[in-house]
């Protein structure tokens with residue numbers, strides 16, 4: 262217990278004094294996850310919306326696959342990306358393994374299905390409500406799509422934030438493809454895993470605190486946004 | 497609007513519509529001419545909403561044809577608008593809802609503010625212009641739906657039970673707006689289950705029962721005494737929904 266108490270005290274002192282190593286790890290984590298989520302949103306939003314809106318053969322299959330991929334185990338994604346990027350793999354020549362780019366790629370694969378599946382749900386619900394009115398006004402499919410994305414913006418932002426939550430909390434994939442190399446690919450989650458195994462609870466706890474605060478902040482933002490949206494859209 | 501040629505008359509020839517194995521609209525033929533207010537009445541489930549959607553082009557008939565005789569190669573839907581039983585409001589401001597409709601009809605940006613102001617003024621919604629459309633009451637939303645249609649200056653306006661969920665005063669306001677739109681030169685085709693409303697608004701009445709058009713007559717003649725006995729029963733208030741199956745069409 263005293264062990265925990267002193268570790269907690271040390272952790273807070275690290276956080277409050279903005280320890281250099283700690284700062285570096287936090288910034289890399291944010292950079293990797295933000296870039297990954299940004300790219301995943303660029304891919305996932307249009308895919309989800311298209312699946313919701315357009316009738317094409319295999320549409321149901323795609324929807325089911327998207328939902329299934331939401332629960333993809335990070336270690337499996339890590340393994341796949343590892344195999345693709347390793348020296349013997351098809352993209353080995355790029356030399357990306359154990360770089361932040363590899364971690365971004367892994368997280369894109371993890372997050373895109375989440376954003377796409379949630380987007381599909383949001384847009385589908387909205388389409389049920391809007392379809393006849395939009396068709397009556399003469400909206401072409403592309404305009405209808407843009408309208409749905411815009412009118413669903415608050416719910417869609419929540420979907421993107423859910424993706425961010427998944428990316429920043431995930432440890433398996435970035436561990437495998439990043440390698441947890443100090444000053445290169447060490448992010449919050451991998452650092453916590455390592456420091457705990459080494460017994461340096463102060464740094465692990467400090468990072469844990471930041472991770473939790475970040476998660477609360479993101480979810481709080483989502484909650485506030487959704488609330489604002491629903492008030493603006495009452496009834 | 498007065499300058500462009502009317503897409504009317506609208507002719508339905510032996511129109512049928514089925515979903516699955518059920519025939520919901522049966523061999524329906526009629527002609528809607530310009531300028532009158534045509535009101536479709538009939539018990540719940542008669543097919544009134546389906547008929548409006550078929551006319552407006554939201555549904556394709558499974559049999560027969562629907563012809564806009566005046567269209568002359570033009571896209572008829574471009575000259576129509578529809579107000580639904582439950583108003584569909586975009587998650588935007590009141591003014592933006594109208595602006596959206598105008599942009600879809602390719603009304604130049606510069607011409608829109610005046611049209612929006614006019615439509616809001618005529619529906620008594622001017623003070624709500626900047627409000628979120630979806631925080632308005634249902635009655636106000638229905639007025640906005642009318643304003644949005646009006647701003648498009650359609651040649652034909654379809655209304656599907658526009659006052660179904662409104663109280664008498666909100667209903668009165670809506671009826672006044674419909675009347676004003678009609679006086680401005682728009683052909684009105686609407687459904688209602690409210691016989692009083694049909695009396696107040698109709699120039700001609702269509703009586704629909706179980707997917708069949710049983711009578712189409714000028715309003716005065718219809719309300720003085722419909723020829724069809726089911727229509728007579730309906731006017732007497734006897735044709736209630738739970739009796740539909742027991743009554744057989746003539």
Ligand SMILES: Nc1ncnc2c1ncn2[C@@H]1O[C@H](COP(=O)(O)OP(=O)(O)O)[C@@H](O)[C@H]1O
Nearest residue numbers: 515520538539540541542543544545546547687
């Ligand atoms: N898409 C549909 N598929 C199957 N049945 C439908 C569909 N739309 C309407 N119906 C049925 O057609 C009948 C007429 O519906 P509707 O036109 O809404 O009646 P009304 O507007 O006169 O009350 C009803 O029995 C309804 O259940």
Ligand SMILES: [Mg+2]
Nearest residue numbers: 544545656657
């Ligand atoms: Mg109806």
